[in-house]
Amino acid sequence: xxxxxxxxxxxxxxxxxxxxxxxxxxxxxxxxxxxxxxxxxxxxxxxxxxxxxxxxxxxxxxxxxxxxxxxxxxxxxxxxxxxxxxxxxxxxxxxxxxxxxxxxxxxxxxxxxxxxxxxxxxxxxxxxxxxxxxxxxxxxxxxxxxxxxxxxxxxxxxxxxxxxxxxxxxxxxxxxxxxxxxxxxxxxxxxxxxxxxxxxxxxxxxxxxxxxxxxxxxxxxxxxxxxxxxxxxxxxxxxxxxxxxxxxxxxxxxxxxxxxxxxxxxxxxxxxxxxxxxxxxxxxxxxxxxxxxxxxxxxxxxxxxxxxxxxxxxxxxxxxxxxxxxxxxxxxxxxxxxxxxxxxxxxxxxxxxxxxxxxxxxxxxxxxxxxxxxxxxxxxxxxxxxxxxxxxxxxxxxxxxxxxxxxxxxxxxxxxxxxxxxxxxxxxxxxxxxxxxxxxxxxxxxxxxxxxxxxxxxxxxxxxxxxxxxxxxxxxxxxxxxxxxxxxxxxxxxxxxxxxxxxxxxxxxxxxxxxxxxxxxxxxxxxxxxxxxxxxxxxxxxxxxxxxxxxxxxxxxxxxxxxxxxxxxxxxxxxxxxxxxxxxxxxxxxxxxxxxxxxxxxxxxxxxxxxxxxxxxxxxxxxxxxxxxxxxxxxxxxxxxxxxxxxxxxxxxxxxxxxxxxxxxxxxxxxxxxxxxxxxxxxxxxxxxxxxxxxxxxxxxxxxxxxxxxxxxxxxxx
Ligand code: SF4
Numbered sequence: 001x002x003x004x005x006x007x008x009x010x011x012x013x014x015x016x017x018x019x020x021x022x023x024x025x026x027x028x029x030x031x032x033x034x035x036x037x038x039x040x041x042x043x044x045x046x047x048x049x050x051x052x053x054x055x056x057x058x059x060x061x062x063x064x065x066x067x068x069x070x071x072x073x074x075x076x077x078x079x080x081x082x083x084x085x086x087x088x089x090x091x092x093x094x095x096x097x098x099x100x101x102x103x104x105x106x107x108x109x110x111x112x113x114x115x116x117x118x119x120x121x122x123x124x125x126x127x128x129x130x131x132x133x134x135x136x137x138x139x140x141x142x143x144x145x146x147x148x149x150x151x152x153x154x155x156x157x158x159x160x161x162x163x164x165x166x167x168x169x170x171x172x173x174x175x176x177x178x179x180x181x182x183x184x185x186x187x188x189x190x191x192x193x194x195x196x197x198x199x200x201x202x203x204x205x206x207x208x209x210x211x212x213x214x215x216x217x218x219x220x221x222x223x224x225x226x227x228x229x230x231x232x233x234x235x236x237x238x239x240x241x242x243x244x245x246x247x248x249x250x251x252x253x254x255x256x257x258x259x260x261x262x263x264x265x266x267x268x269x270x271x272x273x274x275x276x277x278x279x280x281x282x283x284x285x286x287x288x289x290x291x292x293x294x295x296x297x298x299x300x301x302x303x304x305x306x307x308x309x310x311x312x313x314x315x316x317x318x319x320x321x322x323x324x325x326x327x328x329x330x331x332x333x334x335x336x337x338x339x340x341x342x343x344x345x346x347x348x349x350x351x352x353x354x355x356x357x358x359x360x361x362x363x364x365x366x367x368x369x370x371x372x373x374x375x376x377x378x379x380x381x382x383x384x385x386x387x388x389x390x391x392x393x394x395x396x397x398x399x400x401x402x403x404x405x406x407x408x409x410x411x412x413x414x415x416x417x418x419x420x421x422x423x424x425x426x427x428x429x430x431x432x433x434x435x436x437x438x439x440x441x442x443x444x445x446x447x448x449x450x451x452x453x454x455x456x457x458x459x460x461x462x463x464x465x466x467x468x469x470x471x472x473x474x475x476x477x478x479x480x481x482x483x484x485x486x487x488x489x490x491x492x493x494x495x496x497x498x499x500x501x502x503x504x505x506x507x508x509x510x511x512x513x514x515x516x517x518x519x520x521x522x523x524x525x526x527x528x529x530x531x532x533x534x535x536x537x538x539x540x541x542x543x544x545x546x547x548x549x550x551x552x553x554x555x556x557x558x559x560x561x562x563x564x565x566x567x568x569x570x571x572x573x574x575x576x577x578x579x580x581x582x583x584x585x586x587x588x589x590x591x592x593x594x595x596x597x598x599x600x601x602x603x604x605x606x607x608x609x610x611x612x613x614x615x616x617x618x619x620x621x622x623x624x625x626x627x628x629x630x631x632x633x634x635x636x637x638x639x640x641x642x643x644x645x646x647x648x649x650x651x652x653x654x655x656x657x658x659x660x661x662x663x664x665x666x667x668x669x670x671x672x673x674x675x676x677x678x679x680x681x682x683x684x685x686x687x688x689x690x691x692x693x694x695x696x697x698x699x700x701x702x703x704x705x706x707x708x709x710x711x712x713x714x715x716x717x718x
Contacts (some may be wrong), residue, residue: 001025006035006536007473008458009049010111010451012605014183015458015465016041016049016190017537020476027478029053029452037537040469041190046183047603051614052452056477060611061433062447063480073445078484081444086496088427089126092400098127100399104386106134107608108405108431111451113459114487114517118503119404120378122490125499129362129371130398132383134406137413139308140372140382140703145317147358148565149325151555154354154376156347156463156548160185161321162336163466164300165544166199169334171292171299173207175320176231176306178214182600186302189466205296207289209234210306211597212625212667213660222289225662228595229586229710230279232312232575234286235319237275240267241290242326248294249328256550257325259564266569269576278580280662294327298334309598309708311586313700315571325561331549338548341463342470342532342541343525349548353555365389365396367696369704382704384413384695387421400427404489405448409437410607410671413693413706416649419675431489434611437674448486453479455514457532459521470527471538472518487517584664584712586698592712594630596644598670598689606671610686621686622669623656626715630664631657634717641682641718644668646711649691652682652718666715670708 001024008015009032017038021031032052034043055061067076067084076084092100103123109115110133123131142159146152153159164187166172177186180193187195196216200206208217209224209231217223226234242248243264253260272283279286293299301323307316321330329335340346360379363370366388371379386408389398401422412418422428422441430442439445457472458465484492494501495508505520506512512520522529527541551559584592601622603615610616624642634655636642642655644666653668661667672686679685698707 002030005476006037007452007476008038008456008471008538009045009052010456011048011052011055011608012183013107013111013461014190015471016045017471018045018049020452022477029056029477035537038471039540040467040538044190047615047618048605048609051609051612054612054614056450056452058612060435062435062445063483065447066445068443076444078446078482081446082492083496085427085429085444086493089400089493090497092426093126096397096399099130099396101126101128102130102132102386102389102398102400103402103404104132104383104406104408105404106406106411107605108448109486110405110460112454112486113457113521114485114514115404115489117521118487118490118501118517119402121501121503122494122499125494125501126497129360129379130381130389131379132381132386134383134411135374136372136380136383136703137411137705137708138305140705141308141313141317143372143374144314144358144702145321148318148568149321149561149563150553151562152353152356153374154356155553156338156340156545157331157336158464159374160464161324162300162330163188163339163464163544164302165334165337166195166204167202169199169204169299171205171207171296172199173209173289173293173299173301173323174216175209175235175301175303176308176310177302177304178210178216178600179304180215181602182304184304185464186304187466188464204299205292207292211662211665212599222285222292224281224285224289227278227280227662228597228665229311231307231310231316232319232572233270233275234279234281235316235323236267236270236572236575237272237279237286238290238293239263239319239322239326240270241272241287242294242323243267245291247291248326252328253326256560257563258556258558258560259562262564262569263322266564266572293323298329298332300324300329300335305598306709310710311698311707312571312575313705314702315568315575318565318568322563325563330561331546333546338545339463339465339468340526340542340545340548342468342527343457343459343522344463345524346526347548350552353553355555364704365392365394367699367704372703384699384704384706387412387414387417387695390421390424391417399425401425401429403428403430403432403438405431405486407432407436407438407607407671409441409675410673410688410690412690412695413708414648414695415688415691416676417695418690431486436607437678440675440678446489447483449479449483452476453483454485455518457518457522457529458538467544468541469538470532470541471535472529472533485514487514584714586712590712593714594664594666596646596666596668596689596692596709596711596713598709599625599667601669604669610672621654621683622672624653624687625656625658625661625667627661627663627665628657628659631655634715636717642715643718644692645714645716646692646694648694648697651687651689651691653687654683666713
């Protein structure tokens, strides 16, 4: 019998509502399509979501855990694998101390309500601070910028400084983000194209800042095609025009913003001629963008990984926040406002600010770095140091790593070092439904249930979704016997290691059910789980909130947003003192010809989806997009292989001509390819850009995040 069930997609962070056709006798997923009754996604799915039946039924999907025996693998029951892993972990802790046990958690853990929280709680019980996530190689600048502006990362707006009330906006400025492809937080949520069209139809002006003429840039009123890595200069130029011409919101600034004079002094040398020379954006376009943005009555500037993975990433993000603060757009209708969340804890309107320091005491052994507080009591270590933490002998050396739903070989910088590090571990455990490029180096691979085989709730990013939406889903199909749900990893390891989990509502005496875990996670939420469960297609619980922040939630003593934070202004001075690079390098002596930027392809979510034939049929690899003039100068033709060389690493990639890419730029999707020793035809596997990125040079001095985009490279024919 065929039955249609309601659920939500967890292929990526957007959580679109879906209808799933299930053969109930065979317990097989037949088709996935958008759920028209879901008030948040209204029937939308993308190509990835519609490929979920192929993912769950894929012949290569692991239906049993694996244990390495010599150069091969043997099947092992989940129960036996966990017992052996627990025993080895106890021995490693005994011999090398708690810090020697580390976790790297990414989307696979994060897109399950209980996965990340329980795994982190287990690591706390182990007594190890060595918790690493994808966040710190992607966007730690959000935390730094929020701290600089608000004095804490924990305002009701969250670290992303609010969600964009696009329906009431007169202007939107999107910098280094292309939500039409990424569904990124810049616009956020399902139907990005339609949401943008709707906003445009009610008159919203659109400014896009990107080195590529992206899908979004094509429909913009103004597209500033900025040289990669020069965003801080451009943003300082925009701020300078707004201050010099007195276009800022004087009443709002007087009431809620401090540091205007210091900021004005720091940006005054970023005049239009200088900015144009350095960024390659014509001076009149810079001025026009500043005027268009500042003179609108409502709107917001939003950023994405183009800024947060680039040079001066903290300053970039901060200056975007400052643009919004100067123009009176934070905590205001049509601007950056608060999503009160559904599962998030309610906050009294006049509650005092939540003070959270930026960095934890102690921290990394490498490069003088520290763990970053991404929430109260929640510390994440700098992931770009993880390979060195494994390879560097001495007290605190990491000897065991649990990779929970991530793919370091594909995603980390300095790929060759990453592979060396993984091979040096005493124990590598990988939780992944497929034998990923990282799993190939593991001692144990734990096969998890597919997301349609477990209950779940939309707790991740709850208050960062574009609207206060919540949904619970039961499991849609049973799935293979004996596989683990993401949250079970932490509980089962704790049980076997004799450790208590400090997690309210979770007992070690009796194994909780998945629903117990979801209930425990949502217990203090604004809306009860029972109420959310009444809506099989999910529900919108209330509205975006204006006035939840200013001034009481600001943690600076003067209760004002700090537009002139001394650390940011000091970095601005450094930016102004840098040489104006004509080509790809940042220093005068460098001879790089291009800068390489990361981009997303609509069919893939980082390394996810690359093994699915439906998605692969569209794009079998990640081409290096270059301007046709650059390709001609290289003496190559479309489709030919080029060598991209950063000095640290070298990859081959098929080149693809695109007039959307500005001259001097190589645009290529990240998280493709294999480890060097497994490399074959890059037209089959893709090219690993992580191999090009040094993790110990050109990194941010505060967070340790390397230059994951805007990387100087040379390109030549292969
Ligand atoms: S955007 Fe696509 S992949 Fe992401 S949740 Fe929606 S349908 Fe799934």
